[in-house]
Amino acid sequence: MSMERKIPIEERLNSNAWDVDERPHIRIKDPDQCRKCDSKPCLYLCPARCYTPGSNGTVLFSHEGCVECGTCRVVCPNDAIEWNYPRSGYGVQFRFG
Amino acid sequence: MDELTIVVPVKAAVPNITAVRLDPNTHNLVREGVPLMINPYDRNAVELALRIKDRFGGKVITISMAPPNGKDFLESTIGMGVDEGILITDRVFAGADTLATSHAIAKSIAKLYPNFSLIIMGEETTDSTTAHMPAQVASWLEIPFVYYATDAEPNIKDGTVKITRYLEDEGLLEEFIYNMPIIMSVYRNSNPPRDISLNRKIMAKVNGLVKVLTNKELGLNPDCVGLKGSPTIVAKIEDAKPLPRKKQIFQGDPKEGAKWLLENLVKEGVIR
Amino acid sequence: MSIKFDAIIVGAGPAGLTAAQRLASKGLKVLVVERGRKPGSKNVYGGRIYAHVLDKLYPEYVKEAPVERWVRKERISFLTEDSGTTIEFETNNVEHKSFTASLSDFTEWLGKKAEAAGAVIISESPVDSLVVKEGTVVGIRSGNDEVYGDVVISAEGINRLVLERSGLAPKLEPQMVGVGVKEVIKLGRKVINDRFNVDDDEGVAWAIAGFSTHYVPGGAFIYTNKDEITLGLVIYLGHGSKVDVPVYDMVEEFRLHPFINRLIKDGQLLEYSGHLTPIMGLNASPPSLYGNGYLVVGDAAGFLLHGGIIIRGVDFAIESGRVAADAIIKIHEEGGKYDGSSLSLYGNMLEESFVMKELRAFRNAHRALDxxxxxxxxxxxxxxxxxxxxxxxxxxxxxxxxxxxxxxxxxxxxxxxxxxxxxxxx
Structure with a gap:
């Protein structure tokens, strides 16, 4: 993968070692809160683009590419994101940390 | 048969295939910095074994041929509920293809657990995807083999087992009744694995529930294992270049979008 | 089944493993519980470890530890879209002061040290909460399992979910932390030597401010490992509303900046990671660093010195783990109980160590850096x-x-x- 070009985040995440759990470790507690949320910092501050805009102002999430930083939980102004550590060793496995 | 003995062979695999690259000069896999882990589909096999044990009793053993750090994966299976683990590790086993590996696994099981009732394996491995192993182990042990199993109900009294299997393409569920011992591989989308218990993992480590055996203890024919027992030759490996994405975006009415998508997929020959 | 441990440590990072190694070497029965597949597999940092603390605690590290390169050059740059101003410091007299390393590798090495001393490390097990009985922490809970210990050390890292769930720390506020995003790019040893003008085992530590974060408070960094470089940035989340592009695009724009891009020509991406980092030091510590049956070390305690250019986490983590272990050993040897008043020894010993001395000196650093x-x-x-x-x-x-x-x-x-x-x- 040549680095002198834009690399979509999905492709960059693909360079990681993963053991993805089918059961998500992220949950949006109340989608209504997202609809009312103007700033939606999760869309900008999640390093893995786990959060994307849905229709009608909602927020969609995918847990598969989560790098487990916990940013979403901290920046959500409405405390609407439940974020846990993945169970039983699942998730990303950093080799270079 | 007094008690079920279920053996689950597991593999220490490369976690996800995209983490591995080919060296452009040597054509070998670049494995540096890639941690090994249990082959994900083997966890479904362990789960089925544990579900059988939960309902019918008995003992579940996991066995793996791996480098010494393979002990970790076996301890994890004990964390799930497995009773004991066997790690077979020896320099003479190194460089094995599927034939030599299946020989070592089959002969070790025959030696250590001659009265085994069931061998349960993952559908395939995620890092080499040959799905050779279950059939080859069956062949070495001269017992029947059922693939895509989703459930099994052994009858300890008459020594039979009712196996359910799912044929994905046909959408069929089939049931068979066989005499034990038998080997089955587990449909990968069945039997999602349970959590690993902290206390069981502590017990596995503190009480040394994973036994490490070398060929000194096993006494397998050195000509049938490792590089010597491996007829496979890797003639050439090519790196398949990913096709560039077209990145077309449709904006507007979802119904129109679906029509647009269908037309384009037909035009590209993706669907007919 | 129930084995009781003298000490249980939540998290196999630099702080927890140092505590484990020290406690186990004194004969205590120690359990370390780690959520990752192995120690180090969930750790991320910028790229450099200050060695002074290793000289004392792990003198064998020079031969054994997975050191990448000894930092010889320090660079600070102010970058705009089309210009850059760099200050570079270099000396011939630097000897083993700081080194670059993969934190995953380094932590794994610390894990081996702790295991060799007799600690039991169990990975793949996220701790959900502490077991509290009559106001005292008596163990940990993971799934349906409880494990008991005389004292619990929380070394769970920046997110400290366990402390939060147990009511011992408030939820992190955005201004307490920064999000770090990092790319590890393989270039090869010779290419790095040539492009950064260093010899084989010598490295560069580089802090870059300005365009690299789109002028939002935070900073970018580049460190040279042996065969790869680590390149990334940190955004202070208190200023998160000011970012005009997502952070994953921002790190890419930094990588594609003409001054940076020529350094990574023909590089290959090996890993993309993200992690939170404390930026307020003691101001983000839990209300108490110890209490009945527990104490807090490392990032979970806010023990990271963020001085803008100098960022020190690993040495503070290791030292706090050392201090926690020494306090516990002393109480253990005297046959005492681990209540809030006896564990105040930990607080006192921290004050004596560089952990508190330096963090107190930099207590208001964030005011300037904000x-x-x-x-x-x-x-x-x-x-x-x-x-x-x-x-x-x-x-x-x-x-x-x-x-x-x-x-x-x-x-x-x-x-x-x-x-x-x-x-x-x-």
Whole structure:
């Protein structure tokens, strides 16, 4: 993968070692809160683009590419994101940390 | 048969295939910095074994041929509920293809657990995807083999087992009744694995529930294992270049979008 | 089944493993519980470890530890879209002061040390909460399992979910932390030596402010490992609302900046990671660093010195783990109970160590570093000033007139104020 070009985040995440759990470790507690949320910092501050805009102002999430930083939980102004550590060793496995 | 003995062979695999690259000069896999882990589909096999044990009793053993750090994966299976683990590790086993590996696994099981009732394996491995192993182990042990199993109900009294299997393409569920011992591989989308218990993992480590055996203890024919027992030759490996994405975006009415998508997929020959 | 441990440590990072190694080497029964597949597989940092603490605690590290390169050159840059000003410091007299390393590798090595001393490390097990009985922490809970220990050390890292769930720490506020995003790029040893002008085992530590974070408070970094470089940035989440592109695009724009891009030509991405980092030091610590049956070390305790250019987490983590272990050993040897009053020994010993001495000295660092002008106006000004100054075209250009011409919105009063803030707090 040549680095002198834009690399979509999905492709960059693909360079990681993963053991993805089918059961998500992220949950949006109340989608209504997202609809009312103007700033939606999760869309900008999640390093893995786990959060994307849905229709009608909602927020969609995918847990598969989560790098487990916990940013979403901290920046959500409405405390609407439940974020846990993945169970039983699942998730990303950093080799270079 | 007094008690079920279920053996689950597991593999220490490369976690996800995209983490591995080919060296452009040597054509070998670049494995540096890639941690090994249990082959994900083997966890479904362990789960089925544990579900059988939960309902019918008995003992579940996991066995793996791996480098010494393979002990970790076996301890994890004990964390799930497995009773004991066997790690077979020896320099003479190194460089094995599927034939030599299946020989070592089959002969070790025959030696250590001659009265085994069931061998349960993952559908395939995620890092080499040959799905050779279950059939080859069956062949070495001269017992029947059922693939895509989703459930099994052994009858300890008459020594039979009712196996359910799912044929994905046909959408069929089939049931068979066989005499034990038998080997089955587990449909990968069945039997999602349970959590690993902290206390069981502590017990596995503190009480040394994973036994490490070398060929000194096993006494397998050195000509049938490792590089010597491996007829496979890797003639050439090519790196398949990913096709560039077209990145077309449709904006507007979802119904129109679906029509647009269908037309384009037909035009590209993706669907007919 | 129930084995009781003398000490249970939540998290196999540098802090927890150092505590484990020390406790186990004194014969205590120690359990370390780690959520990752192995120690190090969930750890991320920028790229450099200060070695002073290893000289004392792990003197064998020079031969054994997975050191990548010894830092020989320190660079600080102010970057704009089209210009950059760099200060580079280099000396022949640097000997083993700090080194670059993969934190995953380094942590794995610490894990082996702890296991060799007799600690039991169990991975793949996220701890959900602490078991509290009659106001005292008596163990940990993971799934349906409880494990009991005389004392529990929380070394769970920055997110400290376990402490939060047990009511021992409030939820993190955005201004307490920064999000770090990092790319590990393989270049090969010789290419790194050539492009960074270093010898085989010598490395570069580089901090870059300005355009690299789109002028938002935070900073970018580059460290050289043996065969790869680590490149990334940190955004202070208190200023998160100011980012105009997602952070994953921002790190890419930094990588594609012409000055950076030529350094990574023909590189190959090996890993993309993200992690939170404490930026407020003691101001983000849990209300108490110890209490009945528990104590807190490392990132979970806010033990990271963030001085803008110098960022030290691993040495503080290791030292706090050492201090926690020594306090426990002392109480254990005296046959005492681990209640809040006996564990105040940990607090006192921390005050004696560099952990508290340095963190207290830098207690207000974030006040200076939180000033948006540092990342915006000054980065632009210094480049505009030098560009104008070096742009010889026959018109007279003295320093002061160039300064007045290029200072933009900055007033001399601002500059004096900011200078005072930086000098007094850093």
């Amino acid at each position: 000033e948006p002008r540092l990342y915006n106006d000054y980065a632009k000004f210094i480049n505009a000033f030098l560009k104008r100054y070096f742009d010889v075209d026959g018109t007279p250009r003295k320093i002061f007139s160039t300064f007045k011409e290029t200072k933009g919105n900055l007033t001399i009063l601002d500059m004096m104020r900011d200078m005072t803030k930086v000098v007094t707090n850093l």
